[in-house]
Amino acid sequence: MASRLQTSALAAYVIVFCFVLLWQVGSCVAEEQPSECLDCHRLRNVNSNEGVVSSQLFCYGCHNEAPTAHADFRASKVSLQVKPEYFLKSAHRFVACTQCHTSVAQSPHRNVSGVQCSGCHPKIGGSPGTHAEHQRVRCEACHTDSPFVVLNVASNEVKLSRTNAKQVPISLAKHKATDVTGEEFCTRCHISNNQVGAPTMVLPSKSFVCLACHYSPLRMGNPVFLIAVIISIMGIIGMVAFWFRASVQGEVASVHRKIQLGSEVVWAKIFSREIFSILKTIFFDILLQRRILASGVSRWLIHSLIFYSFFARFALSLLTLLLQNLSPEGERTLILVNKDSSFVAAFNDLTGVFILVGVTWAIVRRYITKPDYVSTEEQDIVALVIIGLVTFSGFILEGIRFHTAHIPPEVALSAFAGYVISKLFSVVHVGWQSIYGYMWYVHALLWALFIAYLPFGKLRHIITTPLSLLLGYKKE
Numbered sequence: 001m002a003s004r005l006q007t008s009a010l011a012a013y014v015i016v017f018c019f020v021l022l023w024q025v026g027s028c029v030a031e032e033q034p035s036e037c038l039d040c041h042r043l044r045n046v047n048s049n050e051g052v053v054s055s056q057l058f059c060y061g062c063h064n065e066a067p068t069a070h071a072d073f074r075a076s077k078v079s080l081q082v083k084p085e086y087f088l089k090s091a092h093r094f095v096a097c098t099q100c101h102t103s104v105a106q107s108p109h110r111n112v113s114g115v116q117c118s119g120c121h122p123k124i125g126g127s128p129g130t131h132a133e134h135q136r137v138r139c140e141a142c143h144t145d146s147p148f149v150v151l152n153v154a155s156n157e158v159k160l161s162r163t164n165a166k167q168v169p170i171s172l173a174k175h176k177a178t179d180v181t182g183e184e185f186c187t188r189c190h191i192s193n194n195q196v197g198a199p200t201m202v203l204p205s206k207s208f209v210c211l212a213c214h215y216s217p218l219r220m221g222n223p224v225f226l227i228a229v230i231i232s233i234m235g236i237i238g239m240v241a242f243w244f245r246a247s248v249q250g251e252v253a254s255v256h257r258k259i260q261l262g263s264e265v266v267w268a269k270i271f272s273r274e275i276f277s278i279l280k281t282i283f284f285d286i287l288l289q290r291r292i293l294a295s296g297v298s299r300w301l302i303h304s305l306i307f308y309s310f311f312a313r314f315a316l317s318l319l320t321l322l323l324q325n326l327s328p329e330g331e332r333t334l335i336l337v338n339k340d341s342s343f344v345a346a347f348n349d350l351t352g353v354f355i356l357v358g359v360t361w362a363i364v365r366r367y368i369t370k371p372d373y374v375s376t377e378e379q380d381i382v383a384l385v386i387i388g389l390v391t392f393s394g395f396i397l398e399g400i401r402f403h404t405a406h407i408p409p410e411v412a413l414s415a416f417a418g419y420v421i422s423k424l425f426s427v428v429h430v431g432w433q434s435i436y437g438y439m440w441y442v443h444a445l446l447w448a449l450f451i452a453y454l455p456f457g458k459l460r461h462i463i464t465t466p467l468s469l470l471l472g473y474k475k476e
Helices: 001-030 047-064 132-136 137-141 184-188 208-212 223-243 255-270 274-287 290-295 297-326 331-337 343-370 378-404 416-425 433-451 460-470
Strands: 070-071 076-079 149-154 156-161
Touching: 137 156, 208 223, 208 297, 208 433, 223 433, 223 460, 255 274, 274 290, 274 460, 290 297, 297 331, 297 343, 331 343, 343 378, 343 416, 378 416, 378 433, 378 460
Parallel strands: none
Antiparallel strands: 070 076, 149 156
């Protein structure tokens, strides 16, 4: 009797076990979700050193053996062997394999999405100082010792190549990081006849003075910007020194006393009711251009096309810089730092076209139509020419970049002007990758010239008008 009960209980246990097993397999198939290997092979706690080592040992079970660790590529075997003694010398020796290779712990066991570095290392267009174009470059293309990279046009990514210069398959599992502190590693892309669309020369960082039009890091950049800033500061000091030659609040002789009296006037107005009248004047006469509108609608339109476009670009640059510091991984930040995103590309091209239209219209009025009420001065035309050339060279740069970097049409079309220019360049077969570098320097030199010229030309009213309101404003 007891043996029958034991046999019946065992049979019932086996039936229940098989039912549960079939139910689990059926639920996985019904949901069409890939099962993770580590669900069965005990998921390690990779937040602990013991879990990391255990996870690594689990992967070494296959990848430490050369004969069994390989992948088929173009009828050749590519080694995926990772030697523990080699990997333990790397900076990731305390990181579990599945923390980077997030898609391999699934069935089927293969690297679907590639190594994922952004989980630990946020990628915001490269490190500060690098150009926004590096957003399309995968981390391993620069931070590994393999010098072979390739542009995948379909995914719009620059990634490691699976073959070397002789088209022989190479191992992708060396796990050796390269030194990126110098510019030597950049030559894997920035060389003549490269296949990733990079300019042939390694270009310097943008300067903080480029914030007027572009998102830029807070650094000086190329020495030419330093020279331009020094010249501009000297010009501003000269303007202030010229002002203090006159009488300030009745003081004629002592410069120290003039500075003291001038500072007292400024602070007194800031903390008085008069500041509201000053702010009102700034809003209506400077921001809304009321006085210019009173002198003529066409003059106001010309001035607004240039002024508001620069103002809007500067505001967007400051917003991007603020978000990049407050939320570097935020969705809006990633959109704004990427100049190929649809919003930023369309915004930049639209404001650039407005600037060119305003500059062209102003030049036509001064030298072709010549209305009686328009007075043409040499300072006016110098400023207009510099602004026009800066904007025009920016469009040329954009067109060359779209053409050489093989930016997909669905991405480039947002920058409508740059896309059209790129199509014009595509019919002329010259060394555009080399031309891009030289044009970049032309664009930078023109902007540096504008910064240096600012306090000496007619545009110095950008500096003098706010100061005049504080120092000499009188209530009506």
